[in-house]
Amino acid sequence: MKQSIQNHYQTLADNYDQFWGISPEFIKFITQKIIESLNLVPDDVLVDLGCGTGLYSKEIISQIPLNNPILCVDPSGKMLSKIPKSSQYKVIEKDALAFCDELEQYNKILIKEMIHHITDKEKLLHGLLKGLNSGGVLLIILLPPTIEYPLFTKALRTYEALQPHYDDLVTLLQKIGFETTVNFVDYPVSIAKETYFKMVENRYMSLLSQFDDEELQEGLREMEGKYHQYSQLEFCDRFVFIISQVQS
Numbered sequence: 001m002k003q004s005i006q007n008h009y010q011t012l013a014d015n016y017d018q019f020w021g022i023s024p025e026f027i028k029f030i031t032q033k034i035i036e037s038l039n040l041v042p043d044d045v046l047v048d049l050g051c052g053t054g055l056y057s058k059e060i061i062s063q064i065p066l067n068n069p070i071l072c073v074d075p076s077g078k079m080l081s082k083i084p085k086s087s088q089y090k091v092i093e094k095d096a097l098a099f100c101d102e103l104e105q106y107n108k109i110l111i112k113e114m115i116h117h118i119t120d121k122e123k124l125l126h127g128l129l130k131g132l133n134s135g136g137v138l139l140i141i142l143l144p145p146t147i148e149y150p151l152f153t154k155a156l157r158t159y160e161a162l163q164p165h166y167d168d169l170v171t172l173l174q175k176i177g178f179e180t181t182v183n184f185v186d187y188p189v190s191i192a193k194e195t196y197f198k199m200v201e202n203r204y205m206s207l208l209s210q211f212d213d214e215e216l217q218e219g220l221r222e223m224e225g226k227y228h229q230y231s232q233l234e235f236c237d238r239f240v241f242i243i244s245q246v247q248s
């Protein structure tokens, strides 16, 4: 993992759940979709690759009893430190590529909003295919090529330039030997403007770590100008769910 990204998440760790925890309904809703997409059953061995603070692992366990610990993998020790010490989680402080070399056994993998951090995606996906047994499922969740977030213009353009396109991932997954299905999951977000602006100020997305303090303040001023008549911000949060199965 790049040092700048490592620093970003080490700094964000203390506030990460607080940002997303403001909407437990959102976490519940996305988790239901994760459980359905992975077709999770109690005997599965799940890897949450790039799990961060384990926000979704924690909710998965509250929605479905799993008989095996979730393998929670992330290179950021600070993010991982937010996961409760419990036999329900096996915490692995590792980069995703290094994890692929481990001889862990698993049959379901969740990668949520992490794939954009991987430079050599082909190597990672190859490694995961080798690790998954027949009938295994890999779920990659990422944001679409354009987003409706009420961010400043430079942030939106930078996002569009950097975000991997899900079509390219699908092509790669199929080339490697997965069978894939793509679903779009929409969630209508309504958030207090003040809260959202605080999240941006705290660089809640790694995208925002591309901007220095001055650029961020300028961006916030642009947002203030654009949304001055609103106290509540409303937008659609769209996720791309790529469900990949191991061909038998």
Ligand SMILES: C[S@@+](CC[C@H](N)C(=O)[O-])C[C@H]1O[C@@H](n2cnc3c(N)ncnc32)[C@H](O)[C@@H]1O
Pocket (backbone or CB within 6 Å): 001, 005, 009, 049, 050, 051, 052, 053, 054, 055, 056, 073, 074, 075, 076, 079, 094, 095, 096, 097, 111, 112, 113, 114, 117, 118
């Ligand atoms: C946006 S957060 C998503 C966390 C979690 N999946 C979620 O949805 O709440 C991205 C996470 O990917 C992790 N990450 C970044 N580069 C990684 C890599 N090379 N291998 C594994 N995880 C990585 C970061 O440390 C961070 O915790």
